[in-house]
Amino acid sequence: MAQRPKKPRGPYVCNACGAAQPKWSGQCPDCGAWNSIDEVPAAPLTPGRGGWAGAGQGAAALNPSEVLSLAEVAPEQQTRAPSGIAELDRVLGGGLVPGSVVLIGGDPGIGKSTLLLQAAAAVAERLPVLYVTGEESPQQVSLRAHRLGLAGAAGQGSALRLLAETGVEQILATVAAVRPRVLIVDSIQTLSTDLLTSAPGSVSQVRETAAQLVRFAKLTDTTVFLVGHVTKEGALAGPRVLEHMVDTVLYFEGEPDGTHRLIRAVKNRFGAVNELGVFLMTDKGLREVRNPSAIFLSRHDRPVPGSVVLVTREGTRPMLVEVQALVDQSPLANPRRVAVGLEQNRLAMLLAVLHRHGGIAMFDQDVFVNAVGGVRVTETAADLALVLAVLSSYRDRPLPIELAVFGEIGLSGEIRPVPNGPDRLREAAKHGLRQAIAPKANVPKGGIEGLSIRPVLSLAEAIEAV
Template identity: 45%
Template sequence: MKTVFCCQSCGYQAPKWMGRCPECEGWGTFVEEPADGSASAAKSGRGVKPAEAVALDAIELADERRIHTAIGEFDRVLGGGIVAGSLVLVGGDPGIGKSTLMLQAAQKLSENGCTVLYVSGEESLRQIKMRSRRLCPSLSSSLLAAAETDIERVTALARSAKPDVMVIDSIQTMSSGDFSSAPGSVGQVREATMRLMALAKKTGICVFLIGHVTKDGSIAGPRIMEHMVDTVLYFEGDKNQVFRILRAVKNRFGSTNEIGVFEMRTEGLGEVANPSAVFLSEMPEKTPGSVVTASMEGTRPILVELQALASRTSLGMARRTILGLDANRVALLVAVMEKKLGMELTGYDVFMNVAGGVRVSEPAVDLAVIAAVASSFLDRPIPTGTVVLGEVGLTGEVRAINHIDTRVGEIKKMGFTACLLPQGNLKRMSRDKEIKVTGVGTVAEAMEVLFQ
């Protein structure tokens, strides 16, 4: 039998063993596996029944029917609900709450009349029952459970039970008898995903795959697995904090900008309907280095607190420690402050953090970053009740941002009385007398307004 050596980190194949993978540069990751014989099975096409092609305009498309899980934050990230026949991959760090979230969603779906099959390769049936009773005392008879790791038996069970939704916990525990490699290897994960994808497309069953992640945060297994599925969700957050962020990084049936916010409780995960109020609940008042800004996560505006600390250093090179923001972007903005505002930050360590464990990546918070660093550097707090918005260019100009009316509406709803934003947005936004709006064109003008 012909074999190849396959990297267990990225899926790169080589005809002989290699100490270091040339693709992902990992050491000692090659494992010998049987070669895929599908290519030799398909000869030149002689004797093979050709596939059928159908004109697109001849295909009847009924109204899209989505299955709602009754978990609003989960449905939001999925694009409005579950699409029949879709394959969804849910990844996250160990203990972050992936299995808890999927078991809660399975219980909600079963209560709404859907038949759900929960397949676990990591727990026994008794353990699944104990965890389910903790999350929901009353269980529905439409929620089926199986403890199985053989992918052939799992697909046969799905065809006989005919559930509406099936959950696989986890894809790394599934294995096929056609491969001699251990469960969790690249070949086993790829084969199991392929069979579940074919099952979902042929039967219309929505399949959720729970996936483990590697030390660098990516989902374990071949990279092609993320290309095969319809949706990839990442469950983010610190295990030491109560808040969890569910983020879509790929979604064929919805936006990839939406996020869902959850709170870890003793009875499971609870939805956070108003994330702005939660993230700002412990914000200090009249404290230098603390600034509130509005970030867009899909169609939802979220107010977050940016914290900065500029501390003089005796070392030869100042440190730049950034949490929740793009470190390169912050370094760029610090350089703009030194050049355009005359603030000598070369001899200062700059630490920045987004309170609540949220990650903000859009440039609309640039001006808030500068305001936070300047507030800490000058040891002067931002005026009470003020929110700072705006993108900053390398020449020190403040550029207009999108969704300004939506952001200002959220700012007003949360009780803030003033907003500092780009001058270019004043011409295109509706005025509201209940909130004071000030437009600035440069970072120097913004500093005059904030620290006059």
């Protein structure tokens, strides 16, 4: 009896980090993820590509193999095209850059497709746009466009074109014929290439399809938007190399039952990172919020214990955020420390500093802190506001309504300055606040008109000030 030929087995690749392994195991030895290693067929050899990954039309006159001096390379001014959505332009660094690849991720139903469809309709008034949908039919996209009342949905001659396709070779062939200036792919996990036999969404498919789209964007100066799925932990699905291949990575955030949506840039080769765009989800789509302080700041009719206004900063924009705290007697042996929108480990550290340098012990108290509005504050400028809110709730003494606070607290109890202090104080004065407690080094010499500022150097001075 003839022996049956063995089935060829491909390499094993981790879905979390993209590392190749010689055999299957329950845990990836590189990143430590469990049950993330899948068998994928070996990719066929492709012809070698010369030059650099971003070698486009503008670099045709340069020999990629030639060693050049930095002074010999003339910088080219990037011309940006507005997307029609000011908050999206802010996060992108000023608008759409030709040849750039933008990856946007977020939870299912958060509004990624709605945002890109609104942006596509606005850009299509000036530039040809191709919207490639791999998850929805053209009828579904058209239905959403009519529901949102987008320009060109019911008109003739619109520059916004739709394509329902998942094969990257077919997409690139259509794009070569249509020649759009902006290409939107929804989503990268649904695409596949004929070079591989693995299922769409696998590590190899995501990596190869993204590589082809990135190379096409650089060669044709086409702006490409890629929609990416996220895992249960909130990270972008697929190999981390996907985030390294693209120029910009955006995260769309928000509570599923809330109305506010935040879009944040965590990587941007053409602008600043940590910029924040704020939107309001309505039945007519996403609406821009030009003044985020108005939604993150809730004015009370009377002073409330445990509430204080923090002047934080997201990218280049200062914002006012209300920080709330609740301190209550704990029935547990280990009191709870819960922080929503703030750093929980930093909360525990600040309570220790408050005990050591302020003489106030909370080892038998449950402490809960919250940043109102669903915003996430990660900068250390929230330290002083957090401590004063906790102290206000603990002593049941409200702070003034018109008080703004910011400052970093060191382990020795000193109040350290934070970046852009004068801008924060001007933002507080613009919104009608009349008092402020800030690090002494952040207070400008001439002061701020209409704002009474109390400069502090230590935690003891800040406690005395309130």
